[in-house]
Amino acid sequence: MTASPEAVVVRVDRGRCIGSGMCALGAPAALVLGPDGVAEPLAPYADGGADLTPELADAVDYCPVEALTLLSARGGYRIAPSE
Numbered sequence: 001m002t003a004s005p006e007a008v009v010v011r012v013d014r015g016r017c018i019g020s021g022m023c024a025l026g027a028p029a030a031l032v033l034g035p036d037g038v039a040e041p042l043a044p045y046a047d048g049g050a051d052l053t054p055e056l057a058d059a060v061d062y063c064p065v066e067a068l069t070l071l072s073a074r075g076g077y078r079i080a081p082s083e
């Protein structure tokens with residue numbers, strides 16, 4: 001299966017995540033709190049169309065410990081957090 005141009009990948013730094021759950025609340029279509037209390041992506045990449053990217057970018061930016069990174073699935077470039 002090939003990722004669409006809008007598909008994104010959310011990476012979770014498991015060593016940093018404190019399990020606040022904010023990202024799972026802000027982007028429930030793509031992130032969930034796992035049984036160990038650490039955030040995890042629901043799928044290897046999220047392909048929810050253009051609307052999902054700003055939602056995920058907000059979730060990444062609001063993570064209190066900067067544990068999230070949002071990348072383009074196709075190009076691999078970083079979308080959030082911004083430099």
Ligand code: SF4
Pocket residue numbers: 012016017018019020021022023024038039062063064065066067068
């Ligand atoms: S917002 Fe950050 S600290 Fe909170 S659950 Fe998500 S990744 Fe973990």
